[in-house]
Amino acid sequence: MRLVIARCSVDYAGRLSAHLPLATRLLLVKADGSVLVHSDGGSYKPLNWMSPPARLTVAPAGEDAAEGVVETWTVRNLKSDDRLVVSVHEVLHDxxxxxxxxPGLVKDGVEAHLQELLAEHIGTLGDGYRLVRREYPTAIGPVDILARDGGGGAIAVEIKRRGDIDGVEQLTRYLELLNRDPQLRPVAGVFAAQEIKPQARTLATDRGIRCVTLDYDALRGMDDVSARLF
Amino acid sequence: MRLVIARCSVDYAGRLSAHLPLATRLLLVKADGSVLVHSDGGSYKPLNWMSPPARLTVAPAGEDAAEGVVETWTVRNLKSDDRLVVSVHEVLHDxxxxxxxxPGLVKDGVEAHLQELLAEHIGTLGDGYRLVRREYPTAIGPVDILARDGGGGAIAVEIKRRGDIDGVEQLTRYLELLNRDPQLRPVAGVFAAQEIKPQARTLATDRGIRCVTLDYDALRGMDDVSARLF
DNA sequence: CCATTCATTTCGAGT
DNA sequence: ACTCGAAGTGAATGG
Structure with a gap:
């Protein structure tokens, strides 16, 4: 990994065109040839970059020396024809x-975990609810959870971290299919998410789908309690 | 901006939990207190990070000195209660x-630009096509382009850079609404994108929606030509 | 300021 | 290899 602090301007040409005016920035060259151009603020996203696999070539200034350019970096992606050109005016660190x-990152607490927790505590949806199975298969893909309510009626649950209109459309397609199955019919829908967008809630309600807001910490808390009982 | 190369392990606790085992990495501390943990590969995304605004505090090793820890960095987000803890074992550069x-990035060539170009060259969809307006309003949001074909029939165009199934669903909803308007009915649909996923194409065709692949460079080229005429 | 949509999205899982 | 959906998505734009 090479770290360069330099006064530079940057041009990118690929799926779009982009330009960075002259300023002092960090140029980060990784072992796979990828290059990141970072400023001293903003988010984790660089101002500009070249994804791997890429190759960096450095050339001394040509005609642009008159404009103060010391050297020109050209970063070419080896699979597409994207190009990143860095005009270096001054190197302050190298x-x-x-x-x-x-070794890589270990994660915990994503949507898969939400599904696990809700399946484990399916009773939070209503008294007498019991789990039939997670990832219940249909012709167009698996439903997150299939359950039965206190009266034995089938319930299809779609789980999202962020519930928007797409999730409601998805659940609607599942319900249409499941309701063709005489063994299950009628199947009610539950749209469960940590956060449900108003538009999605409106559409769901309009289609008779119940919306449930999930509290991840609460579900995890119930988990802890039940864990303590053993 | 502070650059540290260090052998370290990292733990994040916030919307999820994540852990990075001991290894040599770049720790990048920005002026706004944000911290990026980068390895020597992957994409522009750090292995782990803390978004601004954040505050970094450094403490000498405590009980964990026995495990080889030299100092512990704690990065706290000032708005949420996210925490990033870096256990530094060895500092190789600082x-x-x-x-x-x-000054920031100047972009050119994103979806908004695609819409501009297609509106300008609406004739590429067929002879005699003319633009009614861009961002034609409906009750559930604006249609990208409304046009008339050579015979005067209304055409609703949905533009995406990458056309997948969601875009077809979106256009379908627009068409359903627009076809209730006696001034417009019947309205035909065109799904235009630089790249159309096979599944999206199948769904669109099934619903009588025409699929058009957009060539950004060609549209831009036509632009250049017409520009030269003036 | 909230909500929606786009992104050079990136990333991972499943087929 | 390809497709599809999730993301600690982030960022811009419009109401």
């Missing part, structure tokens, strides 16, 4: 470092 | 740099 391969 | 404010 160092290289051996990092080795990274 | 430098700070003044960058100043960045």
């Amino acid at each position: 160092s290289s470092h051996e990092l080795g391969v990274d | 430098s700070s740099h003044e960058l100043g404010v960045d």
Whole structure:
């Protein structure tokens, strides 16, 4: 990994065109040839970049030396024809470092986990609810959860972290299919998410689908309690 | 901006939990307190990070000194209660740099531009086509383009950079609404994108919606030509 | 300021 | 290899 602090301007040409005026920035060159151009603020997203696999070539200034350019970096993607051109005016820092391969990130608490928790505590949807199965298969893909309510009626549950209109459309398609099955019919729908967009709620309600807001911490808390009982 | 190359392990607790085992990485501390943890590969996305506004506090090793920890960095987000904890085992490089404010990126060639270009060259959809208006309003949101074909029939165009099933669903909803308007009825649909997924194409065709693949460079080229005429 | 939509999205899982 | 959906999505734009 090479770290360069430089006064530079940057041009990108690929799926779109973009330009960065002259300023002091961090140029980060990774082992796979990818380059990140970072400013001293903003988010984790660079101002501009070239994705791997890429190749960096450095050329001394040509005609643009008159404009103060010291050297020109050209970063070419090896699979597409995207190009990133960095016009370096002044190098303030330049160092290289051996990092080795990274063991990678371990995550916990995403949608899959939400589904697990709700399946485990399906009773939070109503008294007498019981789980039939998670990932209940249909012709167009698996429904997140199939359950039965206290009266034995079938319930199809679609789970999202953020519930928007697409999720309601998806659940609607599942319900249409499931309601053709005499073993299940009639199947009611539940749209469960940590956060449900108003538009999605309106559409769901209009179609007779119940909306449920999930509290991840509460579900996880119930988990802890039940864990303590053992 | 502070650049640190260090052997470290990292833990994040916030909307999810994540852990990075001990390895050598770049720790990038920005002026707004945000921290990025980068490996020597992958894309522009850091392995882990803390978004601004954030505050970094560094503490000498405590009980964990026995495990080889030299110092512990705690990065707290000032608006949420997200925390990033970096256990530093060895510092291989440490430098700070003044960058100043960045003038920011200038973009050109995104979806808005595609819509502009297609509206300008609506004739590429067929002989005699003419533009009624861009962002034609409906009760559930604006249609990208409303046009008339050579015979005077209304055409609703949905534009995407990448056309997938969601875009077809969206256009379907627009068409359903527009076809209730006696001034417009019957309204035909055109799904236009730089790249159309097979599934989306199938669904669109099934619903009588025409699919058109847009060539951005060609549209831009036509633009250049017409520009040269003036 | 909230809500929706786009993104050089990136990333991972499943087929 | 390809497709599809999720993301600690982030960022811009319109109401």
